[in-house]
Amino acid sequence: MGAGNKKFSWKNIHPNCKPTTRVLSAGYDPAFSEMSAKTPIFPTSTFLFKSAEHGERFFHLMSHPEERGEDEDPGLIYSRMNNPNMEIVEDKMLVMEPGAEDAVVLPSGMSAISTMCLALLKPGDIIIYSAPVYGGTEHLFEMILPKFGIETKPIYSPEISEYRDNLDKYKEKIAMIFIETPTNPTIVHTDIEEIIGLAGKYSSGENKIKVAVDNTFMGPVFQNPIPLGADLVVYSATKFIGGHSDLIGGFVLGKKDDIWQIKSYRSVLGATTDPFCCWMISRSLETIDLRMRKCAENATKIAAFLADHPKIEKVVYPTVLNKESSQYQIYEKQCKGPGALISFYIRGGKREAFSLLDNVEICKLAVSLGGTETLIQHPRRMTHAELSDDMCKRVGLTDSMVRLSVGVEDPDDIIEDLKKALEKVR
Numbered sequence: 001m002g003a004g005n006k007k008f009s010w011k012n013i014h015p016n017c018k019p020t021t022r023v024l025s026a027g028y029d030p031a032f033s034e035m036s037a038k039t040p041i042f043p044t045s046t047f048l049f050k051s052a053e054h055g056e057r058f059f060h061l062m063s064h065p066e067e068r069g070e071d072e073d074p075g076l077i078y079s080r081m082n083n084p085n086m087e088i089v090e091d092k093m094l095v096m097e098p099g100a101e102d103a104v105v106l107p108s109g110m111s112a113i114s115t116m117c118l119a120l121l122k123p124g125d126i127i128i129y130s131a132p133v134y135g136g137t138e139h140l141f142e143m144i145l146p147k148f149g150i151e152t153k154p155i156y157s158p159e160i161s162e163y164r165d166n167l168d169k170y171k172e173k174i175a176m177i178f179i180e181t182p183t184n185p186t187i188v189h190t191d192i193e194e195i196i197g198l199a200g201k202y203s204s205g206e207n208k209i210k211v212a213v214d215n216t217f218m219g220p221v222f223q224n225p226i227p228l229g230a231d232l233v234v235y236s237a238t239k240f241i242g243g244h245s246d247l248i249g250g251f252v253l254g255k256k257d258d259i260w261q262i263k264s265y266r267s268v269l270g271a272t273t274d275p276f277c278c279w280m281i282s283r284s285l286e287t288i289d290l291r292m293r294k295c296a297e298n299a300t301k302i303a304a305f306l307a308d309h310p311k312i313e314k315v316v317y318p319t320v321l322n323k324e325s326s327q328y329q330i331y332e333k334q335c336k337g338p339g340a341l342i343s344f345y346i347r348g349g350k351r352e353a354f355s356l357l358d359n360v361e362i363c364k365l366a367v368s369l370g371g372t373e374t375l376i377q378h379p380r381r382m383t384h385a386e387l388s389d390d391m392c393k394r395v396g397l398t399d400s401m402v403r404l405s406v407g408v409e410d411p412d413d414i415i416e417d418l419k420k421a422l423e424k425v426r
């Protein structure tokens with residue numbers, strides 16, 4: 001917020017500083033609110049126009065944003081369309097995602113993905129996507145988008161040749177490549193630059209294949225797809241961005257035209273994020289760097305412990321990967337840190353995995369991720385229960401897999417908790 005202040009752009013504040021510095025001030029001009037150091041909350045459904053002419057102009061700019069003058073205030077109309085807290089949190093998120101031209105906040109990660117797809121795709125289009133994806137995304141892709149004439153094709157391996165085969169087969173019908181990297185819950189990395197290169201090769205003047213990356217697990221601290229050439233980045237802000245397991249939210253970031261299109265769908269679909277939730281996300285963005293780094297440092301220690309434990313068959317986490325593996329090389333190339341999600345396979349199956357889940361005392365048995373507390377869950381029977389047996393088999397999602405989202409506790413306490421619970425697994 002702060003349009004109209006000609007001397008200073010709060011949107012683009014301290015342009016030479018790092019995102020962790022800029023995020024503290026971005027989007028909010030204290031002079032607009034009694035010099036309040038922190039952003040106020042604006043619980044209003046509607047906004048007053050200074051004159052009828054202003055009202056007319058604001059409505060006109062809603063549908064013709066390209067006509068807005070450089071210093072012209074686009075105005076606020078009605079909170080389903082826009083609200084100061086929505087604008088503030090979008091401006092803050094924008095500084096965290098280098099290279100993005102604009103950001104749109106949505107009321108959940110699923111709302112971000114579904115509004116993006118509805119806004120940018122049309123009947124007859126095909127999306128190819130990295131499988132597995134989060135269970136809700138899978139449901140959207142397989143059960144809902146086909147009803148609107150949008151076909152989806154899962155790619156079961158991060159191998160670039162699989163993407164190429166599909167591009168050869170479906171050619172110009174492919175409008176989007178959607179990759180979740182690393183994948184939930186198998187923690188498989190897809191090479192973002194290779195996908196972008198491929199999309200570029202198969203794009204033509206009229207048919208630009210958009211690459212959308214679900215960056216929920218790593219970003220914006222550990223992975224930035226836009227400088228690599230991605231068109232769109234989506235987030236569940238419910239996870240590391242909110243960071244305290246106390247809100248639901250989402251974002252899409254990318255090029256101005258695409259984000260404008262998504263914002264216009266958001267208004268009509270009514271996918272509005274309430275001012276208090278936007279305010280909570282704004283507050284959380286101030287500490288995202290600190291939290292994500294601490295969670296990753298803890299996860300590195302915990303993954304090493306799990307990798308050495310006789311009751312654990314395999315751990316999937318960047319720092320315990322074989323350094324020669326292609327997965328490690330992709331990780332090294334595109335990530336700035338390992339993140340905080342560990343998936344591991346316990347020896348045995350569902351019975352042993354459930355026994356571990358029922359015996360932990362400090363780790364909390366719940367789905368979701370990216371909060372301050374360590375969460376443990378069983379993807380095959382919980383978050384990804386809807387996935388077909390065939391899909392699970394192809395991607396190695398078995399009943400012995402457990403997913404841990406590591407929090408900010410003392411890592412030795414979590415290790416002790418897991419150690420004691422593993423002793424009880426028979």
Ligand SMILES: Cc1ncc(COP(=O)(O)O)c(C=O)c1O
Nearest residue numbers: 108109110134184216236238249
């Ligand atoms: C990778 C990923 N993307 C999207 C979502 C959906 O986010 P939300 O629950 O905020 O709708 C999730 C939820 O767990 C997720 O893990």
